[in-house]
Amino acid sequence: MEIAVIGAGAMGSAIAGRLVENGARVVTYLEGRSASTIQRAKAAGMEPVGLDAVAASRLILSIVPPAEAVAVAEQIAVELRRTGRRTTFMDCNAISPRTMAEVAAIFGSDCGVVLDGSIVGGPPKPGQKGPKLYVSGDEANDSGVLVEHGLQVRRIEGSIGAASALKMCYAGINKGVTGLGTAMLLAAIHSGADEALKRELQESVPDLYAKLVHGIPDMYPKAYRWVAEMEEISDFLGKDDPAALIFRGMAGLYRKMAKDREDGGLLADQLDELNSGA
Missing domain, CATH: 3.40.50.720 (NAD(P)-binding Rossmann-like Domain)
Incomplete structure (x- = not known):
């Protein structure tokens, strides 16, 4: 075959x-x-x-x-x-x-x-x-x-489109959570609230925090591919759905993380340092 x-x-x-x-x-x-x-x-x-x-x-x-x-x-x-x-x-x-x-x-x-x-x-x-x-x-x-x-x-x-719709919905949840966690952890780092946020996540939502600890580093080499995927999800939702703007923003976030990787990974290092020993 x-x-x-x-x-x-x-x-x-x-x-x-x-x-x-x-x-x-x-x-x-x-x-x-x-x-x-x-x-x-x-x-x-x-x-x-x-x-x-x-x-x-x-x-x-x-x-x-x-x-x-x-x-x-x-x-x-x-x-x-x-x-x-x-x-x-x-x-x-x-x-x-x-x-x-x-x-x-x-x-x-x-x-x-x-x-x-x-x-x-x-x-x-x-x-x-x-x-x-x-x-x-x-x-x-x-x-x-x-x-x-x-x-x-x-x-x-x-028919054609059903499997693609499933992928858009699943990826929107799965990679959307990773993107949301990345954005908020970076915001906490830059505002000095990082250790307090880390402790609160560990205490309040340990399963979510464990997902982020694994998923964020796994994302770095894939971020460049996820840009277009987030744009596809935004297109799937349609311009009349306010949630489409969320995924346009996610595309921008992953574009930033892809550029960070090209530039030496300063943001990635900050995230890894915060999440080390989790």
């Missing part, structure tokens, strides 16, 4: 590795990618091929940062039309239902089948079942082959 995975980041390479472990041949397209990405793909057992070979795959998974989702769809659709092939393309990215509809429109009816997928959970790890891959619009059970090769797939009712 040959499956194409576009995107050899932490999630894409780990998903590919799980498929390879369970007997699938996984191909990918690496032109223009960094040396570290190429090495990660190799370690996962992904085989680099040209776009023509990707288009020839029975199933193509797009697992890229949300800001790249439309461009990847356009690239694959152009190749499918050039070769006259048809395939099943599953967008697994953190995008809004509106963006997912744009992806589906790019493929039209002449390139094959488009499925709406969303990944909930971290990259696969040995001995663990996750993450969960939610899929909507899969009337023919084209995602069943992924189950056969080791992935945890949950088909949900609804």
